[in-house]
Amino acid sequence: MQFNVYQAVAACAIPLVLAGCSGGSDDGKSNADSGIAGKVGVTQKYSVTTSVSGEGRIEPSSLQLLANQTGSFELTPAEGFEVGQVSGCEGALNNGTYTLAPVQQDCTIEASFNPIVYKVSVDVTGEGSVSPEQVEVAYGHQATFTITLAQRYQLESITGCDGVLQGGQYVTQALTAACTLNVRFVAETTIADNDTLDDGLKSCLIEQGYTYPDEVSELVCNEKGIKSLDGIELFTSLTSLNVESNEIETLDISALRALTSLSARYNQLKQLDVSALTNLRELKVSHNQLSSLDLSGNGQLRVLFASSNLLTEIDLTPVTELTDLSLGMNPFTETVAFSHLKGLSYLSISTAETVTELDLSKHLELRQVWVAGEALKTLNVTGLTQLESLRVNNTSLSTIDVSTNLNLTDLYFWSNPISRIDVSMLGKLEGFTVGDAQLTDINVSNNPKLTSLQLSDNQLKTLDVSALTELRYLQMAYNQLTELDVSKNSKLEELLLRENDLRHLELLNNANLAVLSLAGNDLRQIDLAHTPILRELDAGHNPLLSIDVKGLAKLEKLSVSHTDIRKLDISGNPLLSELSVYGLRFLDKLDLSNNPLLAQLNARSTDLITLDLSGNQSLVSLKISGQQLRSLDVSMLSELKELALGGSSLAELDVSNNTKLESLYLSYTGITELNLSNNRLMKSLIIYQNALSPINVSHMHGLEELILSGFEQVGLDLSANVLLKLLVVDDLSLNSLDVARLKQLTFLNVTGNQLSTLNLSGNTHLTELRVVDDTLEQLDISSLSLLKSLMISSHLIEEIDATESAQLESLEVSSGLTDAQVLNRFTNLTSLTLNQPEVELLDTSVFTKLISLSVYEGNLREVNLSANTELETLGIENTDLASLKLTAHPKLWQIYGRDNQIAEIDLSGAPSLSDVHLWSNQIKDLDISHLKSLQYLDLQNNPLSELKSGLHSQLHGLQLGRTNITHLAPLGSDQLSLLTLAGSPITDVDLTGYKSLKELNLEETAITSLDVSQNIRLTTLLAGDTELTELDVTNNPDITWLTIDDDVICTGMVCQYRQVPFGSVIGTNSQQPVQATKAGEQMNQHFELMLRDGKTQREFVEPNMPAHSSHLH
Structure with missing residues (x-):
């Protein structure tokens, strides 16, 4: 705005602001230099910038004021600033407003805005220091403090000023206010x-002498129950x-950035994140x-052992340096x-189901290889000249070329x-x-350095080990050897x-034989x-x-079970700790007085009347049983943990002194009273x-296992037996x-009682249940x-709905099933057993997973098995x-x-059949x-009347008694040991080639x-x-049981002597004359010949091999 001279004069005429205008004085005198305005009385205007x-x-940025006029300005600091000084124009500052004194001249307000400065102080608790102890910091800036720990102290907390700890320095956030840094040091926690x-x-850490975590750089804590x-x-x-062989389920090692080696084998880990371990080797x-x-972050990895997990795939692309x-x-x-x-120098791999070939010939550094995979038919290891150990398990390999692997010291094939x-x-x-292969011949004459040779479970009839002078271990079980020379x-x-x-x-x-x-x-x-140094002998x-x-x-273990030994002298075996005379039918005495270290004795199925154990307190x-056993004193056996007894003549048993007893088994003895009040440690x-x-x-x-069967037990209190896993209460009238x-119960059998209710709502760990009780509603x-697995009364089967039965794999239904359709809801069954079903037709087409089917007694006339292509056993x-x-x-x-009425039978679609039992049908x-x-x-x-046979090289037993067979074609089996043709109209039989034949029944032919x-x-x-009319048994000196008619002319030693009871070996020292009698006087016409006690039960454990390659990593 512009003022004219008259306005100025008027303004200057105002007496209150006169002092603010030039040209005048405060004593009323005129100024000679005031000019025209002063002369004419015009008020002066001033500029305030x-x-x-x-x-x-500052707002406003300027003002035009008349003399002695006042005005005001607003001072606004930017964020983080405050008003510092205001000068240049007289006035006063109040809360951001600067008010001018009456203006009397042009002037400039000079305002300074200064950054706000905050004081950050430090408060320390505990042993340690923070520097600096105090600092002033401008708004929006950070403060840095150095944290120094006293020895064996650690930083517990920093509060009061937000920030980040980086190494040994604490850096605050940008400050917007004053704060106190509260730093708390505490003594480092010991392990x-x-x-x-x-x-x-x-415990593991303390045992190794560690006090603080930072002392530990390498830690081994295996088998510590962690x-x-x-x-x-x-x-x-x-x-x-x-930390191998513990019980660890989770493992967070993301903070262990220095880790180069981690071993956690034999635990229960379900997941593992190693992505942060970039140094892992x-x-x-x-x-x-x-x-x-996931190995994407582990490029330095050299060794990876991850066998025996649940991996279905793995990407090895990132780990290029693996050895x-x-x-x-x-x-x-x-x-x-x-x-x-x-x-790669070591490789262990299980190939996928689709892999039939594996070529390792390009991996020239390989020294040890372990391979498995059922579909694998070809394995190429040609050219692997450094290969020292090759192990192949559970494949479909029928042969392999190892002729170029000249450095092999360990070669292992199983199954x-x-x-x-x-x-x-x-x-x-x-x-x-x-082992477990199909070898019929093997030549090891060029392998003189062999110390261990295992060829068990093959079809070897001969073996030459004469060149193996270094041999220390020879395993040839389950073959067909008739002789073996180990003289070299x-x-x-x-x-x-x-x-x-x-x-x-x-x-x-x-x-040097020890075993x-x-x-x-x-x-x-x-x-x-x-x-003389034999420690273990099994001659059973x-x-x-x-x-x-x-x-x-030096003998420590001896087994002569299932032999014809009548007397056994073990007085010269003072170190004996294990003895088995199981199945010695004629053993009625056993002197153990010189065997004080005996810890295990199995004398089941013997003729022992009693047994003095007073000298066997170890x-x-x-285990002892037999129908002649009348008494047994075990009162002195204070260390006894397992006791198994059987025999109806045994009427008393006192186990009150056997306070360490953990397992007691009684089978149909004459005992009627049993006091177990002192046996608190019982587990079974x-x-x-x-x-x-x-x-x-x-x-x-x-107690973990309880089986009670066959006697009266109306009530049973199990409230204290909370560790029970198996419970059988059978025919107790409960x-x-x-x-x-x-x-914790996983197996429960409650059959043959009088239960009206059974509450299983709390037994959620049950995997097998058998409930057969007509009174249960x-x-x-x-x-x-x-x-x-479920065994159940037929009247209860309808109550099991589809949702409850979805997980069932095995089902057995007791007698009385009238509607087979109720079974169709159990579609996931692999095993089905029906006892005395009242159905004539059985359609199992819905059971496509069925492996085993059994039907015992009942009215069954027809069964449809066409859809059960997975079937392995049928009864x-x-x-x-x-x-x-x-088919x-x-x-x-x-x-x-x-015992069926089968007249029509078609086995054309069952080429894997090995055992066929079709006694008493209409075939x-x-x-x-x-x-x-x-x-x-x-x-x-x-x-x-007609049996169309072929060449059956594996045939062991053939029973055709009471048939209309008149001719038997050659069977092509040199393994045939049992042949029965009794009661058939056959007129001749050619036994040529049956050199393994042991039992032959031709009665009533x-x-x-x-x-x-x-x-x-x-x-x-x-x-x-x-x-x-005549029989020559000159070449058959091992015959122990011979029946022929009285008028048969018999030639040979066994015609003159025999040993009774039957089944014993005839020897030249026997003085009992043979009685060649009619068959009907010796045996029931339906007697079914069996092998001598059968082959022993197979219990194969993979034997130890050289330590450097005996285990899968």
Whole structure:
């Protein structure tokens, strides 16, 4: 705005502001220099401007004021600033407003805005320091403090000023206010005082002398019962962590950035994150439950062991430097790509189901290889000149070329159908195994460095080990050896020949033998005079009359079970700790007075009347049974933990002094009263009795297994037995049963009682349940989500709905099932058993997963099995079934089909059949020519007139008694040991080629002549009531049971002597004359011949191999 002179004059005429205008004075005198305005009285106008320094503003930026006029300005600092000084124009500042004094001249307001400065102080608690102790910081700036810990103190907290701790420095956030930095130091927690650490981990650390976490750089805590690694993040100095064989389920190691080696094998890990461990070079996590493993951040990895997990796939692309890789025993569904790993020296791999070939020939650095995979048919290891160990398990390999692997020292094959392998070029071989295979011949004459040779479970009939002078371990169990020369193997320490056909074994040059297993052969005597340091001997299941072990002073384990030994002298075996005389039917006395170290004794199925155990106070396990056993004193056996007794003559038992007893088994003794009040440590109690007073188990708090059967026990209190996992209460007449507190129960059998209710709602861990009780009105299994196997009364089956039965794999239904349709809801069954079903038609087409089907008795006339292509075993007995068609069953290996009405049978779709039992049917003809795996065939009591056979090289037993067979074609089996043709109209039989034949029954046949000269292993020959006029058994000295008619001219030693009772070996020293009698006087016409006690039960444990390659990593 512009003012004219008149306005100025008027303005200056105002007396109150006169002092603010030039040209006048405060004493009223005029100014000579005031000019015209002063002369004419015009008021002066002044300009007030502003000047700003710093961050802020003044509003307005200027004013035009008349003399003595005032005005005001607003001073606004920017964020983080404050008004500093205001000068240049007289006035006053109040709350951001600057008010001018009356203006009397032009002036400039000079305002400065200064940054706000905050004071940050430090408050320290504990031992440590912070510097600086105080600092002033401008708004929006950070303060930095150095944190210094006193020795063995740690920083617990920093509060009051937000910020970040970086190394040893604490940097605040940009400050907007003053604050006090509260720093708290506390004494470093010792490992012993750290309550977050697992007890097992803590103990391990303390045992190794550690006090503080930062002292630990390498830690080994294997087999310490560790369940958790919480707190491991404190051990930031760790470079190596080994926690194998614990119970760890989770593992957070993200804070252990220095870690280069981690081993957590044999735990329960389900997931593992190693992405933060960029320095990791060794990772060993085999034998866990990992379903995935991400290695994208582990480029430095050299060793990876992750076998025996649940991995279905794995990406090895990021780990290019691997030298050791173990991924065996994983259910891979995708091929594992490792062709880029050229530096591998160790490889363990289980190939996917789709992989049939594996070529390792390009991995030239390989030294050790372990391979498995059922589909694998070809394995190429050609050119691997550095290979030292090759192990192949569970594949489909039938052969392999190892001729170029000249450095092999360990060659191991188990459960592969290998029929041939050439090791003649492998002169460095020290350990060689081909087990559970199909070898019929092997040459090891060029392998003189062999110390261990295992060829068990093959079809070897001969073996030459004369060149193996360094041999220490020889395992040849389950073959067909008839002889073996070990005279050149003087260094032998273990010789295992179980289940062969040996009739003689010479051990003259084997003084170093410590372990000898000969069970299941045809040995009639064993000379042990030259094996003085023998520690273990198993001679069971041989036709031994006696055995001399008196000179074996170092013997610790002895088994002569199932032999014909009548007397056993073990007085010269003071170190004996284990003895088995199980099945010695004629053993009525046993002197144990010189065996004070005896810890285990098995004398079941003997004729012992009593047994003096007063000198055997080291006994821990005692098993004894027999019908002659009348008394047994175990009161002195204070260390006894396991006791098993049987025999109806045993009327009393006192176990009050056996306070350490953990397992008691009683089988149908004469005991009627049993006091167990002192046996509080019992874990397993099994009693099968016909009469016994009620049992009290309420004091057995550690009981895990309880079986009570056959006696009166109206009530049973199990409230204190909370650890029970298996419970059987069978035929006890129980009217109530409370299992509510048995939360760990997995198996429950409550059959044959008088229960009206059974509450299983709390038994959620049950996997197998058997409930057969006619008085039980209902059964609720809705809470049993883990149940896999169910045996149930037929009247309860309809209550089980589809949702409750979805997880069931095995179902057995007791008698009385009237509607087979109710079974159709159980679609996931792999096993189905029906007892006395009242149905004529059984359609199993909905059970496509069925592996086993059994039907016992009942009205069944027809069964449809066409959809059950997975079937492996079939049992249908004592029904009205008239036909059986098995046209699409490639996995079926066993049929039990006795006592039916089967007249029509088709086995064309069951080529894997090995055991066929079809006794007592209406079968007239049968084609078995395609059954190449057939081992046992029983067609007795059938109107069979035609049997179309082929070459059955594995056939062991053939029973055609009471049939209409008139001719028997050659069977092509040199393994045939049992042949029955009794009661058939056959007139002649050709036994040529059956050199393994042991038992032959031709009673009541029409044969007129018999040549057994080639059947030198015959032990039983039944040929009574025939047309024979003469019989030459000169070549059959092992016959122990012979029946022929009185008028038969008999030639041979066994015609003159016999041993009774039958089954014993005839010897030249026997003075009892033979009685050649009619068959009907010796045996029931339906007597079914069986092998001598059968082959021993197979219990194969993979033996130890050289330590460097004996285990899968």
